[in-house]
Amino acid sequence: MTTMPSAAVPSGGFKWIFLSHRGRATRSQWWLWGVVGLTIANMVLLFIAGLIDLMLGMSIPALLGYGPVSIIVSLALIYFSIAITGKRWHDRNKSAWWNLLWLIPALLAAPLTIMSFMASPSLGHWVLAILFIGVIWTLVECGFLRGTAGDNRYGPDPLAGK
Numbered sequence: 001m002t003t004m005p006s007a008a009v010p011s012g013g014f015k016w017i018f019l020s021h022r023g024r025a026t027r028s029q030w031w032l033w034g035v036v037g038l039t040i041a042n043m044v045l046l047f048i049a050g051l052i053d054l055m056l057g058m059s060i061p062a063l064l065g066y067g068p069v070s071i072i073v074s075l076a077l078i079y080f081s082i083a084i085t086g087k088r089w090h091d092r093n094k095s096a097w098w099n100l101l102w103l104i105p106a107l108l109a110a111p112l113t114i115m116s117f118m119a120s121p122s123l124g125h126w127v128l129a130i131l132f133i134g135v136i137w138t139l140v141e142c143g144f145l146r147g148t149a150g151d152n153r154y155g156p157d158p159l160a161g162k
Contacts, residue, residue: 017029017033017083017084017087018033018080018083018084019080019083020083020087021082021083021086021087021096022087022154022155023087023090023154023155023158024087024088024090024091024147024152024154024155024156024157024158025084025087025088025090025091025158026091026147026158026159027088027142027143027144027146027147029084029087029088029158030084030085030087030088030142030143031143033084034081034084034085034088034142035143038077038080038081038084041077041080042077045073045077046070046073046074046077049067049069049070049072049073050066050067050070052067052069053066053067053068053069053070054067056069078103082096082099082103085099085102085138085142086099087154088142088147089141089142090152090154090155091147091148091152091154091158092141092142092145092147092148093147093148093152093153093154094141098138098141099138100134101134101135101137101138102134102135102138104134105131105132105133105134105135106135108131109128109131109132112127112131147159
């Protein structure tokens with residue numbers, strides 16, 4: 001009888017999942033903690049941070065209402081995303097530097113798209129499409145393709161024996 005891989009946090013716990021850049025993460029861990037978990041955390045924490053910025057009078061209209069608290073929360077969430085997605089790249093036997101495929105487009109999407117749409121709406125659509133090729137590639141590699149079977153240079157197979 002075949003068992004489904006577990007998305008449970010491994011023995012290293014949340015510290016390993018969100019702070020460590022070592023080891024390998026399974027697809028199910030990446031989907032549960034990296035996509036679903038961080039999306040929910042992003043919505044809740046940025047809402048709260050936005051309220052704090054607003055109450056303290058520190059919202060910056062030019063930054064879409066973000067203030068210092070919101071920026072700090074965003075940077076922490078980006079770090080957590082880099083950590084878990086890096087472990088997923090490790091499971092694919094690739095360096096965590098492959099995170100740049102989604103990180104650069106994520107950071108450049110808003111300013112480049114706004115500038116492109118100001119110049120020409122069709123140019124804006126092309127810029128947005130080109131930027132998100134890396135995001136789609138990351139989604140396919142990390143979310144749908146199996147990791148390296150057996151040990152690789154980043155550690156033992158997290159699915160070994162399952």
